[in-house]
Amino acid sequence: MFKKLKDKLKGDDHSASQQQQQQQYQGPSYQQSNLHPSNPYYAPPQQQQQTGGHNMSSNEKYQAPPGPPPSHPGASPSSGYAPPPGPPPSQSNFPQQPPPSWEPPPYHDWTVIPDTSLLPPPPSIGYETSPTANATEEDGGRAYEWCLVNPLWPPQNLTPPTHAAIQNGQLAMLKPPTFTGDVTPMQQAGHWKCRTHAQCRDSVLLTNLPMYSVFWDSPLNTHRSKTIYFELKVLGIGRGGFSLSEADAGIAVGFIAPPYPTFRLPGWQRGSLGVHGDDGRKYVNDTFGGVDFTNAFQPGETVGIGMTFSLPGNPLSYEQTQMGKIMDIDVFFTRNGQKEKGWDGNEELDERSEGGTVGLRGECDLFPAVGVFGGVDFEVFFHPSQWMYQPF
Template sequence: MDFFKSFKGGHSIAQDEAYTSHPGPPPVREPTYQPPPGPPPPHQCHNHSAHVPLPAGNEYAPPPDPPPGWQKTPSETPPAPPDGDEEPPPYYDWTVVPDNSLLPPPPALGHEKSPSSNANLSDADRAHEWCRINSMVRPHQPTHPQHSAVLNGDVRLLKPPEYKGDLLMPNTGLWKGSTRAGSKDSCLLTSSPIYFAYVDYPLRTRNTKTIYFEVKVRSLGRGRGADESSIALGYCAMPYPTWRLPGWERGSLAVHGDDGRRYVNNTWGGKEFTSPIKAGDTVGLGMTFALADSLPGYEAQPKSETMAKVKVFLTRNGRRGEDWDLHEELDKDEDLSIDGLDGHFDLHGAIGTFGGIDFDASFNRRDWLWQPR
């Protein structure tokens, strides 16, 4: 009987013999049904919709309506059609890469210190405290003779107490200076502004204004201090601590000859700009104040509708060279503001010196190697 053991899903031969050897009707077997091949006949919807056509193959189409109890979330609700003749908003393709040339340049990298000469820390602390006590002076209306003298190049230089050397004016607007070896930092300032906010600001005059002067370096370094001598060209709002080079304290900017870096209210190491200034070079520093239809909204700059566009540029040996936009984007963590330099304050010419140098400074156009167009 083991040979006739039943298998799963069927029945054994011994069961068939039992049906024929016993009298009486055979036991009733429950019929088994198999589904017909193929999909069911087309299904009709019992609503107001038309018949739903069957998809190709053996797939079944979902019902046309959402399941019971389903509600749209606000984000899934399509916007209402525009009223009247209004056009729908244009489609924005997020896969398109924007044109980086239209973006403002990133802020220039600053340095913690200069690679050449650095000032004494006590002098810096004293200057910071001095600037905190002495705030910048508001601009004043120049007299007609005062303004005419500056336009004609008749500009005087003041010798501060820290300046150790000679300073002579052989001609109108031309100055010859010589400092002793080992001289400390000092800042020569013009006695009068060479930019008057009241009469030169382009939003008031509707004209472009450029200020400029040149310095010829006749010699750099004498005696034991030969390696620690240089010059700086800049502009300052008043008052300014004269034992500090221009560009280091508030309301000032400058290009320093020892490292070629530019400084804007920067008491640290400045930013890369040009090559160092050497003996025999004639360098000039200018600022151009112009009308601007719109200025880029740089993150670290003040937003103002009354700003002028300001460009600072350098010339060397009669040729215009590097420049920078005063309203460039600034680093919030490292850079100070451009307060005092954007055309709202009077600006004086400034020449910083340290060590033993010989130089000529010219504020009269007739003596310049570079001639503005």
């Protein structure tokens, strides 16, 4: 009973709403028999002859119903709504279009990782500054002027006894003027122990003799490869603890072609390369912030750096000779007796580098170099019997 009463009230509300809409809408006058069956005001007759779809004969022309559909947002007397031309899609005489042919797109397996081994390696991205410690711009400008005044030395013709001493690791370390600390020879030849003061400025310790001699060691003369290498054991870095973000001390290992400004670390000026232990970056004639390479040196670790010169495996192209390539050069870095990383000594350098690889391509004598700043403790080994890594 309640359901019937509820349905009756609902029907009355619907009828009242429909009457109100009929009173508000002032469209053109028409008869209910002319309304489209989809129109809410359409009232089907009691008996109507079915002569085709939408009560139309086959010869009768379709006429769109007047007024907007009630669900259209602009269904108001002033909206000016115009019905779309043509019959609705369901009209029997409406031409039917065949569905277009459809094929699914080709399947691509996005989980397959492309092989990038044949692609060239991305270029090294250099930094303007180091995150740890940086020399002043004044020192950089002074070193640049120093290199302009002092060009690279030509190769020196060493005597056989001198070359034999080099082969036996009998190299001595020389203190530069900016170095403050102690350099002590140990019992075995080629073994040195160094301790710097906390206020030691940027300095580079070089050996008294070159480890690579052009006249004696160049593959262009000997027709065989030549490797130079030495190791350094880190005993301590900093006097009050070591922090990578605020390093007050550091060590760098590398090679230089003389002459070299000894108040600069290896790798900062022309004819030099180095791996720096404070920021773990490599420097090749780079006076700025270097390139990411390895991790910072830690006390107790033994690190080493080497270069191998060999005749090119393939004939050099004209472009390579114009760039100054003479032979193949492999620069490598070791840590605790294991080869960790390396790079091609002929690789193209950043345009900010001074002179590219000039001096490091086997055309100059090369000296081992240890750069320091702040308070550090370390030992250096030049004789092969003292090395953890055996490159030969």
